[in-house]
Amino acid sequence: MGQDDRLRLSSSFGAAAAAYAEHRPDYAQTAVRWALEQPAPGLRVLDLGAGTGKLTATLVALGADVIAVEPDPAMLSELRRSLPAVRALPGSAEEIPLPDTSVDAVLAGNAMHWFDMAVAGPEIARVLAPGGILAGLWNVMDDQDDWVAGLARVSGSAAVGPRDTPASWRTETAGMHLPRTGVAARFGSPEQAGFPHEQRRTADSLVATLATRAGMLVMPEQEREATLGRIRAYLAGRPETADGEFALPMLTCVLRVRALQQDVG
Structure with missing residues (x-):
């Protein structure tokens, strides 16, 4: 994805902020615990690209000391x-308004694919x-269920994108880690894992959820309504x-990497 497309898509959510807050799912606590790799109470955690606070709320529930940073007003x-x-x-991943070595963990919920890692890393x-x-x-739909696989086909890539099912998520995020140069070279090898999750929906609320995807938000209105109509009919x-x-x-899927301990000398 080019930088212009990334910016156009990533900046689309503000127009639907209330709908995003109402309809997007939270994150499986088991996934968040695995992401942190240690007990959460008192842990200093930055929720980066925090959106409306879906991941923030889960971190708060687990007892973490959370700071949320989000670029969209x-x-x-x-x-x-x-x-x-x-x-x-x-603030943003590329300009984090925090001091050096001020947090124990940085988590990003459905946001890391928007980061310019050359700068954010x-x-x-x-x-x-x-x-x-x-x-x-990332919350992804579990397409092992036949009806979910069918929904993914009917919805099209704007509503169900390249990271929205488990197999495609694993492929798309396999290389989504910090560049191995400069200060970012202090990170170990990335790990991936998925954790069962679900969201209670009706047909109408599921359509409303899919309508908050970036690809849908930037779609021309006539095309968007046609796509939502196909989903409703399905x-x-x-x-x-x-x-x-x-x-x-669903699964809450996690890509995790640990900062290496600095050498003392």
């Missing part, structure tokens, strides 16, 4: 509204304490989703 406003006790700052390394954790988390025709509430099977 509308998303940041939603985060502050829902989590007023959390320290929430404007050294910034993340700067704010992390030696031995700290960097982890990206959900109405499946016994699993036609009536009432159902569970959308």
Whole structure:
């Protein structure tokens, strides 16, 4: 993805901040615990690209000392509204408004693919304490269920993108780690893992969730409505989703890398 496309897509969420806050899922606690690789209470954690605070809320529930950083003013406003006790700052992965070695872990929920790692990598390394954790988390739909696989086909890449099912997530994120040059060379090898999760949805709320994807938000209105119409028709025709509430099977997938301890000498 080119830089212009990345910026266009990553800046699309503010216009749908309230819908994002209402419809996007939280993160499996088991996944967050694995990402941190240690007990959370008292741990200094930066939620980078925090959006409306979906991951922030999970970290707070686990007892972490959380700082949230988010570049979009509308998303940041939603985060502050829902989590007023959390320290929430404007900033980005490329310009983190924190001192050197000030956090024990940097986590990013459905956000790391928007980072310019050539710039963000050294910034993340700067704010992390030696031995700290960097982890990206993504909620992906579990397409082992036939109806979910069908939904992915009907929705198209704008609604169900290259990181939105387990196999494609693993491939797309395999190389998404810090560059091995300069200060960022202080990181070990990346690890991947997935953890079962689910979101209670109705057909209408699942359509609303998919409508908050970046590819959908930047789509021309006529094309967007046609895509959402196909999704509605598909959900109405499946016994699993036609009536009432159902569970959308998901995984919270994690890409984790640890900052190496600095040599003493």
